[in-house]
Amino acid sequence: MAITNSTSSNERTPVRKGEQTRAAILDAALEVAARDGLEGVTIGILADRLSMSKSGVFSHFGSREELLIATLKEYEVRFLNDVLKPAVLLPRGLERLKAILGNWFNRLGQETEHGCLYISGGVEYDDRPGAVREELVRMIADWEKELERAIRQCFETKELVDDAPIDLVIFELYGLALGFHHNARLMGRNNGPALIRQVFERILNQYQRVA
Numbered sequence: 001m002a003i004t005n006s007t008s009s010n011e012r013t014p015v016r017k018g019e020q021t022r023a024a025i026l027d028a029a030l031e032v033a034a035r036d037g038l039e040g041v042t043i044g045i046l047a048d049r050l051s052m053s054k055s056g057v058f059s060h061f062g063s064r065e066e067l068l069i070a071t072l073k074e075y076e077v078r079f080l081n082d083v084l085k086p087a088v089l090l091p092r093g094l095e096r097l098k099a100i101l102g103n104w105f106n107r108l109g110q111e112t113e114h115g116c117l118y119i120s121g122g123v124e125y126d127d128r129p130g131a132v133r134e135e136l137v138r139m140i141a142d143w144e145k146e147l148e149r150a151i152r153q154c155f156e157t158k159e160l161v162d163d164a165p166i167d168l169v170i171f172e173l174y175g176l177a178l179g180f181h182h183n184a185r186l187m188g189r190n191n192g193p194a195l196i197r198q199v200f201e202r203i204l205n206q207y208q209r210v211a
Contacts, residue, residue: 022060024050029071030078034111038068038121038132069135075117076139082107084146093157094204097150101173101200108177109193112184118143119181144170164207172203 028049032041043064047054061067087099108116118140125133147170154160176199180192 018060021052021056025052025057025060025067026071026074029067030075030117033071033075033117033121034115037115037124038071038117039124041068041071043067065131068132072117072121072132072135072139076142079107079118079143087150092153094154094159094208097154098204100147100150102197104177105180105193105196105200108180108196109184112181112192115185116177116181119178144174147173158209160204160207161209169203169207173200176200176203 025046028046029041032045032049041064043054043057046052046067047057050057057067061070083103084100087096087103090096090099118136121136122140125136148166151160151164151166151169155162155164176196180196183189183195184192
């Protein structure tokens with residue numbers, strides 16, 4: 001039994017080390033992507049940053065395309081942990097929806113120095129067919145579904161009017177995020193956080209049910 005346990009432990013150790021190395025590669029990939037875009041993420045650059053061989057990095061993903069997709073998936077996990085996870089602890093309805101939007105726009109504010117991969121990745125891959133673009137489309141569509149779910153819950157709590165046009169509300173909110181990104185990243189203005197809260201409150205107020 002002791003030998004079996006020792007063997008099992010030894011077999012598990014490389015797996016843990018492999019997971020740690022993969023996590024370190026994705027951390028570095030996210031840093032590079034935030035600064036240089038997804039196109040800036042290459043096997044060679046990550047190998048240099050982590051003092052690894054190219055084959056060592058390659059062995060964890062198999063191709064650059066798979067590396068980029070894994071980077072996007074990791075970004076999505078962190079995005080949802082920051083934006084959605086704290087908000088779902090709140091009661092369903094307008095309080096939760098406003099928390100989701102507040103968390104989203106707070107994160108955008110923190111990312112103005114480097115950029116949001118949902119937005120910058122969309123610009124890079126909006127007209128480039130392939131698996132990376134498909135992953136970006138899937139991620140953004142899933143995020144829109146979360147926004148739709150939160151809005152529909154406001155119908156259930158009778159806080160928003162039942163005929164509020166969900167597609168239009170999501171379009172307005174997403175347009176607000178794009179405008180904020182443009183205002184901060186391209187124009188270098190720092191008034192975005194104050195403006196964005198005023199606008200999203202105005203968007204929601206026009207659909208709130210009058211008591």
